[in-house]
Amino acid sequence: MDKYLQQRIVIYPDGNAGKQYTTAKTAQALLALSPAQQSLAQALRGIVGQSNVVENADETGTMVGRGRAIAVVRPGTLDEAVRVLRACVAADTAIIPQGAKTGLTGGSVPRDSGCDRPFVIINMRRLQKILPIDAGQQVLCFAGAGICSLQEALKPLNRDSHSVLGSIFLNPSVAAGIAFGSGGTQVHKGPAYTDRALYCRVTKGGDVEVINTLGLKTPSGQEIVPFLDEAEVLTGKDVDPTCRRAASWPNYPKHVTSFDGQVSRYCSDLAGEDCNRSEGKVLILATVHDTFPMPRESKFVWISCKDFATANLLKRKIFSSPDCLPKQFEYLGRSQFDCCDRGGRVLIKLIELLGMMNLSGLWNFKLKFEALPIPFVNILADKVLWYLNPIFPESLPKQLMQQGRDFDHHLIMEMTEFGGGELKRLEALLDNTLATLPEGQAKSYVCRNAFESSRVMLFRFAVQPSIRTMAVGTGHQGLIIDYAMPKNFDKILELPEDWGIEMRCLCSHFGCNVFHESLVLRKDVDAEAVKKQIKKFIERSGGKLPAEHGHGIEYAAPEDTRQRWCKIDPTNCMNPGVGQTSRLRNYA
Known part of the structure; x- marks a missing residue:
């Protein structure tokens, strides 16, 4: 297999782009489609409309990742999203939920080699509904709503959104922030987090079940999905008064100012509802978030x-x-x-x-x-x-x-x-x-x-x-690595000098000690080997990685994270291979 199809953090693969594409295309062509998979695109068009399905799409990630999907489908309602997921599961495809595709670790694009099923992308970008609750003290966002759009929607209410990321100018989706554990620049808010969510997961028997922890009341006899599809406004009366689930990271200011030996946030944290840091192992439909007062x-x-x-x-x-x-x-x-x-x-x-x-x-x-x-x-x-x-x-x-x-x-x-x-x-x-x-x-x-x-x-x-x-x-070649150091770590991590690093660009969400390393490497260096050395070095130094970009295809998820993903996606039909896990049915 071409080495540029292997998992990597190489920003610039030094002139082998055409070879990479050809190898990926050939790998996909070798995968024979079943009759159900061959007719899937037409079935999806019957759900979402002719113009919202693209067949045989070649997808490339923001920094890494490249592959082909037999279909990219864009549902326009929550009901359509659920029906699309059920159709894809019934056709025995690998499924990748996708937002604005701004991720840096390749977790939202297909990976052709090694997967035993063709990929379908469910792009949630059309689901952009934003419903403030109780004068904007909280807000419900459909999965495709952008964080920049959310900021604009809350301005008339003099409220601030839950998250601001470095890629805000690309309007990444709210759901992706939850799925990949995005942290962002806002010290007093904490990373993207909520225990109030509506999402789908695929059971061991291949059924799609809708999990509702939103904490909202619906009219008698009405299901939550059609209720939200039809809703144009939400008030405090729509909130279940018995709901005590958090809609932001609990007491983060106290956590971040405790200079102990723990890291403040990282992507393998198991806290909260299963949608948090799920990295495409469930399909997030909608989430509720706390908002914050705008500064005077x-x-x-x-x-x-x-x-x-x-x-x-x-x-x-x-x-x-x-x-x-x-x-x-x-x-x-x-x-x-x-x-x-x-x-x-x-x-x-x-x-x-x-x-x-x-x-x-x-x-x-x-x-x-x-x-x-x-x-x-x-x-x-x-x-x-x-x-x-x-x-x-x-x-x-x-x-x-x-x-x-x-x-x-x-x-x-x-x-x-x-x-x-x-x-x-x-x-x-x-x-x-x-x-x-x-x-x-x-x-x-x-x-x-x-x-x-x-x-x-x-x-x-x-x-x-x-x-x-x-x-x-x-x-040159380049690597991007993000990691969290313990809150009491007060130095810049000194990397060994013999790894071919020509330039080390370092920035940090300094309040929470999350660092982003951008390394420019000599052309003769094995970037994949350097990446592995650096990761091990960071972990030996007390760091956790990744810290906010998600594992994607670049980071191997630790065992407890893998077990959590296996539990919420037992058949491995959702984003197989993420976190460098198995790409085969049932994690074979």
Whole structure:
């Protein structure tokens, strides 16, 4: 088998794109379809309509993953989604639930080699209904609703959504955040989590059962699925008063400010309802989430430090109380700063010109283009972006760009006021701590207006796309690895020097000690071997991985996670192979 079909984290497979496609296509062609599988697409069209089924679709992931599905089906109601799932199970196919396909570990696209059934993708993107509950104190989201769309829907109610991810400009789906354990930048909210959900799972006997833990009441005799399909508004009267299930991570502020030897969050955590971190082993239909008050005032500050010890000292001071936390507290290393500048200017300008809500169409076009059966097509777009990048202006204010080049460690903090004096307390903590440092040890810059604040966050959000653009542009290999270190871990993990790492781009959701490593490797290095070495090294150092991108096809799930997935998907028809588990029926 072609080595580029094996599980990997290689961003840029160095010119073998055409060979990879051909091998994947051949593997799919060798899989003979049963009569039920051959007629499945037509049966699906009878459920969702002619235009919402695409046959023989070649899918490529955002960073990794590539394969063919005999059908991509897009249900438009919850009832259609359930009926589609039942039809796919009856036809004995492998099924992948899919949202906006923004995942970084290949968990939402088919994997042809080694699977004994053809894949069908159930794309939930048409299911975008958002229903605030009780003046927006909580909100019910259908599986395809985007987190950016949710933010916009809650603004008139002066409420804030449960999650903000680095890929928010691509409007990833709410359900995917739950399925893959996404964490995001919001310190006081915790990772995407809810115990109030509506989802389907496939039983050992091949039946599809609908699990309802939403905590909602329905009119007498009406089932939850048609009730939600027809609902246009939800009020407090629709909530079951006896429901005590959590709709966000319980008491996360206290958890994240306890500097103990535990990690704050990671993808193998078994807590909560089975939909949490299920990674496609169930089909999520809808979820209920807590919302949060919008701050009365917000202030962004960029703090640059000469060394990591100073950055960590500032974190310990700022995170001294669960009652007064910054909304965001992010870290960027110098190499990551340079990478965002060298590879992210075009993306940031596009978001500025098109708006946060309008970039996902271009992104989807890029992914479709990269899936074409043409050699090198998977690197062409990033090559163009790389050569266009220097033409565009720098993305940050001039003073911040200079500060970024003068210091090696950078913190981005959003201080907010909710009516309890939080902003002034945080400002005082920061100013008092900075005053104790030697002259030149740290420097802060307070954003002067909303434009500068938005540029700072867009610069941070450009991290993942820019590393791919730079790796492709410079003709190198790259790895992306995310992991969580214990909350009391106060250093940068020192990787061995003999692994062929030419550039190490490091950023972090610093408040919860979740790190994202983007590594540029020499072309002569075996990236797969380096990946395995780094993973083992992180685990030996006390880290947990992955921390928020999900296992996908890149990470082997630990035994307790595998057992949980086997329990909720006993026939292994849902996303087989995720977490590097068996791809065969019944986990053979």
